[in-house]
Amino acid sequence: MDFVLKLVAFILIVYVAQSRETMRDLKSFKLNKNTIYDCVDIYKQPSLSHPLLKNHKIQLEPSFSIFKPKNQIKTGGERKKIIECPSGTVPILRNTKEYVANAQYWTEKHFNPFTVESHGTHIAGVRSQGQGPYHGLAAWMSMHNLNISKDQASYASIYVGSGVNNKVNFIQAGWMVNPKLFGDGRTWSYGYWKGANGAGCYNTICRGFVQVSKTDVLSGPLPYDPKGELGIYFSIIQDKESGNWWIADVNYTEADKQIGYWPKELFDLISNSVDMIGVGGIVQASPSGVSPPMGNGHLPTEDDNASARVRKLEILDSNFEIQESGKYKLEKLLDNDKCYGLKGGKKPILFTYGGPGGASCGI
Structure with a gap:
């Protein structure tokens, strides 16, 4: 009996010691009062408990790396690393009530x-529909700081999706200024998805997105550059083998930074491909009807580099091959030419866009 009691006591001591060690090793990164990332075991992240991912096997890396620049484009700098979790763990957003x-x-x-024609939304950009199916895209978008009120949002994104009747599936990623969502007026990267049964959300606020990188997250503050020389270069592409939708931070000097993926099981329309791809700037007006600035807050000018701009748009076609955007007929989207503008650019710039917004833009 004494031996059994001693054995049990020993096991408890070891368990407590290991638990304390685990707690001591757990790291957290607080970006602001609303945004805290905790480092958790990659195989125990919340998204893997999603009902649709019951039998999902985590994919640690994509089966490809296809978006490689042919000519290096000046970006003005790299995104600052603000999170670095220990090996075997990944940064997961802590869902505060606020x-x-x-x-x-x-x-x-x-x-x-x-x-x-979304209520209170204005857009300036391009999209390709009816020339697919597509398996993804990549684009470089200039980043800008804007003065946005807490009941407004302004962002630029790439997106993929399909729609049938009133049902839609889509994925977006890019940069956004949204003080109420992020808790400050800085420019943040973000991801957004909408899948089966209308489910979906920003970043990792709901279960779904599978984080793979231990350093790069969907949502984080981006570097400030008053001249607008910095850009964000994202790709959203479907893995040919798994069907999962991967997002990467395209890099010019080394391998692309694979952030993670949206499993194909989350979707009922885009598990095999998408019918539409696009890129552009979007704003959401305040309830009072005042629309925020878009892009860099100015209408496009003759000087492409002085305007908000998109360049190096590439599309992954039905054969999983990269195609330049010039091979597709791109539909121009501009729903309000009084407050915002859209202008074709000179290579390598695809188009410039943006505008001041205001109280007369309509909703």
Whole structure:
């Protein structure tokens, strides 16, 4: 009996010691009061408990790396590394009540890429529809700091999706200024998805997105550059073998930074391909009807480099091969030419866009 009691006591001591060691090793990164990332075991991240991912096997890396620049483009700098989790762990967003409430509010207002008539939303960009199917895209978008009120949002994104009747599936990623959502007026990277049964959300606020990188996250503050020389270069592409939708931070001097993926099981329309791809700037007006600035807050000028701009748009076609955007007929989207503009650019710039917004833009 004494031996059994001693054995049990020893096991308890070891367990407590290991637990304390685990707690001591757990790291957290606080970006602001609303945004905290905790380092968790990659195989125990919340998204893997999603009902649709019951039998999902995590994919640690994509089966490809296809978006490689042919000519190096000056970007003005690299995104600053602000998170670095220990090996075997990944940064997962801590869902504070305030953050979740704000995200739910903005989710209801988020831009639907299948219509340019969303209430309070204005858009300036391009898309390709009816020439697919497609398996993804990549584009470089200039980044800008804007003065946005807490009841407004302004962002630029790439997106993929399909729609049938009133049902839509889509994925977006890019940069956004949204003080109410992020808790400050800085420019943040973001991801957004909408899948089966209308489910979906920003970043990792709801279960779904599978984080793979231990350093790069969907949502984080981006470097400030008053001259607008910095850009964000994202790709959203479907893995040919798994069907999962991977997002990467395209890099010019080394391998692309694979952030993670949206498993194909989350979707009922885009598990095999998408019918539409696009890129552009979007704003969400305040309830009073005042629209925020878009892009860099100015209408496009003759000087492409002085305007908000998109360049190096590439499309992954039905054969999983990269095609330059010039091989497709791109539909121009501009729903309000009084407050915002859209202008074709000179290579390598695809187009410039943006505008000051105001109280007369309409909703």
